[in-house]
Amino acid sequence: MRPNTRWTPFFFILPALFIYSFTVLIPLIGTIGSSFTKWNGYGSPELVGFKNYIRALQDSIFLNSFKHVFIYVLATILLEVVIGLVLAGILTSRKGIEAYRIALFVPVLLPMVIVAVLWRFIFNADFGLLNGALEQIGFPQFQQIWLGDSRFALAAICIVSGWVYAGFYLAIFYAGLQRLPREVIESAALDGAKQNTIFWKIKVPMIRRLWEVAVLICTTGGIQGFDLFYVMTNGGPYYATEVPTTHMVRMVFRDQEIGYGSALAVLLTLTVLTIGLIYSKVRKKSEQVEY
Amino acid sequence: MAILAATLLGVTALSGCGGDSGASDKIIRIGMATPGEAGQKVWDAAIAKFKAANPDWDVELFIQDDDIYQTVGLQNLLTGGNPPDAYFEWAGARTAQREKDGYAADLNDLIANSTLKDLFPESAFNSGRSNGKALLLPTGSDVTNVMWYDKDIFGKLGINVPTTWDELMAACAKIKAAKQNCFSIGNKDFWVAGNFFGHLYSRIVGEESYHKIMTKEMPMNSPELVKAYGVVADLHKNGYINASANSIADNEGYTLFFKNGAAMLPIGSWLVSIAKEEAPTKNIDWFNLPAFAGGAGDQNSVLGVTTGYVINAKSKKINQVIKFFEAFFSEEITAAWVKEGSAPLTKAAASGDLNPLQKKLVDLMTSGGTIVAPPDTGYDLKVADALNVATAEVMGGAKTPQQALDDAQAKIANS
Numbered sequence: 001m002r003p004n005t006r007w008t009p010f011f012f013i014l015p016a017l018f019i020y021s022f023t024v025l026i027p028l029i030g031t032i033g034s035s036f037t038k039w040n041g042y043g044s045p046e047l048v049g050f051k052n053y054i055r056a057l058q059d060s061i062f063l064n065s066f067k068h069v070f071i072y073v074l075a076t077i078l079l080e081v082v083i084g085l086v087l088a089g090i091l092t093s094r095k096g097i098e099a100y101r102i103a104l105f106v107p108v109l110l111p112m113v114i115v116a117v118l119w120r121f122i123f124n125a126d127f128g129l130l131n132g133a134l135e136q137i138g139f140p141q142f143q144q145i146w147l148g149d150s151r152f153a154l155a156a157i158c159i160v161s162g163w164v165y166a167g168f169y170l171a172i173f174y175a176g177l178q179r180l181p182r183e184v185i186e187s188a189a190l191d192g193a194k195q196n197t198i199f200w201k202i203k204v205p206m207i208r209r210l211w212e213v214a215v216l217i218c219t220t221g222g223i224q225g226f227d228l229f230y231v232m233t234n235g236g237p238y239y240a241t242e243v244p245t246t247h248m249v250r251m252v253f254r255d256q257e258i259g260y261g262s263a264l265a266v267l268l269t270l271t272v273l274t275i276g277l278i279y280s281k282v283r284k285k286s287e288q289v290e291y
Numbered sequence: 292m293a294i295l296a297a298t299l300l301g302v303t304a305l306s307g308c309g310g311d312s313g314a315s316d317k318i319i320r321i322g323m324a325t326p327g328e329a330g331q332k333v334w335d336a337a338i339a340k341f342k343a344a345n346p347d348w349d350v351e352l353f354i355q356d357d358d359i360y361q362t363v364g365l366q367n368l369l370t371g372g373n374p375p376d377a378y379f380e381w382a383g384a385r386t387a388q389r390e391k392d393g394y395a396a397d398l399n400d401l402i403a404n405s406t407l408k409d410l411f412p413e414s415a416f417n418s419g420r421s422n423g424k425a426l427l428l429p430t431g432s433d434v435t436n437v438m439w440y441d442k443d444i445f446g447k448l449g450i451n452v453p454t455t456w457d458e459l460m461a462a463c464a465k466i467k468a469a470k471q472n473c474f475s476i477g478n479k480d481f482w483v484a485g486n487f488f489g490h491l492y493s494r495i496v497g498e499e500s501y502h503k504i505m506t507k508e509m510p511m512n513s514p515e516l517v518k519a520y521g522v523v524a525d526l527h528k529n530g531y532i533n534a535s536a537n538s539i540a541d542n543e544g545y546t547l548f549f550k551n552g553a554a555m556l557p558i559g560s561w562l563v564s565i566a567k568e569e570a571p572t573k574n575i576d577w578f579n580l581p582a583f584a585g586g587a588g589d590q591n592s593v594l595g596v597t598t599g600y601v602i603n604a605k606s607k608k609i610n611q612v613i614k615f616f617e618a619f620f621s622e623e624i625t626a627a628w629v630k631e632g633s634a635p636l637t638k639a640a641a642s643g644d645l646n647p648l649q650k651k652l653v654d655l656m657t658s659g660g661t662i663v664a665p666p667d668t669g670y671d672l673k674v675a676d677a678l679n680v681a682t683a684e685v686m687g688g689a690k691t692p693q694q695a696l697d698d699a700q701a702k703i704a705n706s
Contacts, residue, residue: 042393043392124539125535125538125539126539126543127552145534145535148534148536234479234480236538238537238687239680253366254363254676255676
C-alpha cells in the first residue's frame with residue numbers, strides 16, 4: 001500500500017522524533033551550548049568561548065580521572081569479561097552445575113547502590129568483614145584501610161565491579177557457547193585436543209563477535225562508571241578514585257559550575273564516541289564467520 | 292552514560308530558569324536533610340497538628356541524606372519540578388545566596404503578622420538576617436564542633452578534661468599508649484575534619500585571618516595557615532586519628548566512637564539525639580576545643596551556625612506555609628522537640644526541660660565566645676572544599692601542609 005501523500009511517513013515518525021528531541025536532542029544541544037558559558041544554574045549565562053575547554057585540559061583532577069578510569073576499564077575487562085568467559089567455559093563443560101550460573105548471575109540483579117553500600121561494609125577498615133576475616137585466620141598483617149588508601153581504593157572498586165558484572169558476561173558467553181555446533185567440538189576431541197585447548201583454540205575464537213561486543217560494552221560502560229565510585233569512595237581518598245563522571249557531578253551540582261560541567265560532559269561524550277568508533281573500525285577490518 | 296549525563300545536564304540547564312513553586316494543589320512541600328527516627332515522629336506530630344486545623348491541606352517532606360542535601364540535593368529540588376515551598380538551610384552565606392538567587396522570601400512582615408512573633412524571642416531571627424531581611428525561621432543553633440569524649444575511658448586512664456591543646460595532646464599520648472584511637476573521624480565527605488580543624492585554624496591564625504582566607508582576601512597558602520596545618524600533620528605523625536578517617540562517612544565515625552573504637556569524637560551538637568537513639572547507655576560528655584597557646588584567635592570561640600527553614604520566594608502558598616510553621620513552632624511541638632533531644636530557639640523551649648548535654652551546648656553558644664562560621668556552611672563551597680581536601684590530605688599523610696595548601700590555592704585560583 002502506498003502512502004496517501006509523500007508526507008505520510010514523516011507523520012508516523014513524528015511522535016518518536018518529538019520524544020527523542022525533548023529527551024535527548026534538545027538537552028544535548030543545550031549542554032553543548034552551556035559548555036561555552038559561565039553559569040551557576042541561575043540568572044543569565046555569560047558567554048566565555050572555549051575557556052571551559054581550556055580549563056578542562058589544564059585541570060589535573062580531570063586529566064587524572066581519565067587515567068583512573070582507563071585503569072578501571074583494563075581491570076574490569078580482566079575481572080568481568082575474561083573471568084566471565086572462563087566461568088562460562090567451566091559451566092558449559094560440566095554437567096549438573098547450573099545452580100552456579102544462577103548464583104553467579106544474582107549480583108547483576110542487585111541495584112548498584114545497594115552493592116556499593118554492602119561492599120563498603122565489607123571493606124570498612126575498623127569493623128568490616130574483610131579485615132575481620134584476616135584477623136580471624138591469623139593474617140592481621142594484611143589488614144588495610146581498603147577504601148582510604150590510594151594504593152588500594154581503586155583496586156577495591158574494580159573487584160566489586162568484577163563481582164557484579166562477571167555474571168552478566170557469563171550469561172552472554174554461556175548462551176554463545178551453547179550454540180556452538182557439537183560436531184566441531186567432538187571432532188577436536190576425537191583428534192585428541194584437551195578441554196583447555198578446545199576452549200581457548202576453538203570455542204573462544206568461534207564466539208569472537210560476542211567477546212568483541214563484550215569488550216566494547218565493558219570499555220564504554222566503564223568510562224561512564226559512576227555509581228560505584230560515588231557511593232564507595234566519592235572520588236577519594238584525595239581524588240585517587242576520581243573518574244570523569246564523579247568530577248563532573250561535583251563541578252555541576254556541588255560547585256554549581258554548569259558551564260564547566262557541561263564542557264566536561266561534552267569531552268566525556270566525545271571520548272566515549274571516539275573509542276566506540278575506533279573500535280567499530282578495527283572490528284570491521286577483522287570480520288570473521290559467526291556461529 | 293555520557294550521553295545520559297549530557298542529557299541530564301541539559302535538563303538541569305533547561306530547568307535552571309524554572310523552579311517556580313507555583314503548583315495549585317493543596318500540598319506544602321518541605322525539603323530537608325534526614326531528621327532521624329525520633330525527629331521524624333515530631334515532624335509527623337507537627338503535620339498532624341497542622342492538618343487538624345487545615346483539613347484540606349497536606350504536607351509532603353522531601354527527605355535526603357545530609358551530605359547529599361547540603362551539596363547536590365537542595366540545589367536540584369529548587370531548580371527541578373515541584374520545588375519545595377520551604378526548605379532547611381544554614382544561616383550565613385548560604386541563606387544570603389538563596390536570597391540573591393530569588394529562592395528566599397523576606398519574612399519580616401510575615402512574622403510580624405503571624406503568631407510566630409510571639410513564639411520566638413526577637414533576637415532569634417538575627418542570625419538568619421541578610422540586608423535587614425529575616426530569611427530564616429530558626430529551628431536551632433548548632434554548635435558544629437565540640438569534642439565528645441568517652442567518660443569511662445577518660446576515667447579509666449585518669450585523664451582530666453583538657454583545657455589546653457598541650458593537655459589534649461598529653462591525653463592522646465595516654466590513650467594511644469592504652470592501644471586506643473584518640474579521635475574517631477569519619478571524613479569521607481571532608482566536612483567532619485573540615486569543621487574540627489577549621490575551628491582549630493581560626494584559633495591559631497585568628498578569626499579575622501580565617502575569614503579573609505575563606506573569602507579569598509588572603510591566599511590559602513599563607514604562612515600562618517601552613518603553620519596551623521602543621522598541627523594536623525603532627526596528629527597524623529603521632530597516630531592519634533583513626534587510620535580509616537578518610538574512608539569512612541560521618542555516621543561510621545560515630546559508630547566507631549560508640550563501639551569504643553576511640554576515646555574522642557569531634558562533632559557537633561546533633562550527636563545528642565543520635566547518641567540517645569544509637570548508644571543510650573554510652574557514658575559521654577563534651578568539652579569545647581581547648582585553648583591553643585600563642586594562638587591569634589579567641590581561645591573561647593565556638594564553631595556554630597543557626598539552622599532553620601527558608602520559605603521559597605517563588606512559592607504561591609506562602610501564607611499556608613506560615614500557618615504550618617505556626618503549628619511547627621507551637622508549644623506542644625516544641626515540647627516534643629525538647630523531648631527528642633533538640634534545643635529549639637522558641638520561648639517555650641527556653642523554659643522547657645532540655646537534655647543536660649543539650650542545655651550545656653545552648654549555654655556554650657550564648658557564652659560570649661566569638662562565633663566562628665564552619666567552612667562548608669559559612670563560606671563558598673568551592674573554597675571550603677579546597678580547605679577541607681587539603682586538611683584530609685595532611686591528616687592522611689598524603690601531602691605536607693605546604694604542598695596541600697599550594698594545591699588548594701591553585702584550585703581556587705583556577706576555578
